[in-house]
Amino acid sequence: METADGEIIAVGNTDGASQGVYAMMLDVSGSFVNYWSGQTHVTLTLPITINSIAIMAGDLQSDGSIIIAGYLTSPDFIGENMVMLRLVPYVDLTSVNELTKESITVYPNPAERQFKIDLDDINNVKLISSQGQVVSTWEAQSAYELPHNLVPGVYMVHVETTNSFGVTRLMIK
Numbered sequence: 001m002e003t004a005d006g007e008i009i010a011v012g013n014t015d016g017a018s019q020g021v022y023a024m025m026l027d028v029s030g031s032f033v034n035y036w037s038g039q040t041h042v043t044l045t046l047p048i049t050i051n052s053i054a055i056m057a058g059d060l061q062s063d064g065s066i067i068i069a070g071y072l073t074s075p076d077f078i079g080e081n082m083v084m085l086r087l088v089p090y091v092d093l094t095s096v097n098e099l100t101k102e103s104i105t106v107y108p109n110p111a112e113r114q115f116k117i118d119l120d121d122i123n124n125v126k127l128i129s130s131q132g133q134v135v136s137t138w139e140a141q142s143a144y145e146l147p148h149n150l151v152p153g154v155y156m157v158h159v160e161t162t163n164s165f166g167v168t169r170l171m172i173k
Helices: none
Strands: 008-014 020-026 041-045 052-060 066-073 080-087 105-107 114-118 122-128 134-139 153-161 164-172
Touching: 008 052, 008 066, 020 052, 020 066, 114 153
Parallel strands: none
Antiparallel strands: 008 020, 020 041, 052 066, 066 080, 105 114, 122 134, 122 153, 153 164
């Protein structure tokens, strides 16, 4: 797989079709990239007995995670079984500041059709339901239009800036 920056991500099996799965990333010059928990590659061992595992495909997601798909055989299951893994990129949280809910001003609150956020340097905003489902996502804008089919209730507004993130509540009428 190739990223938008020209980096190459490779996924496969460790030791042929045996017990593990690996993933690694190379930059455009062919050097390893520290992508997972500060490591240049990751090797996964699955918590079941495996006769064989074959990785058939990998896909880079828009959030930077990698989906790895294939199949395996195991004495714990009958026949071949599909396996799908999601690898999430390493994020150095020591360089990210958490915003307090007091520093994020969302108005009007309660909101009916749209809301605004009084905060500089916003990159993106997510509206999250009380069940944890992302209801809507926006790039930075002056006002955030609410979806028409939104059920009234309490929602979380997740705000990301260049160097920080925070969450606050928003009541929808």
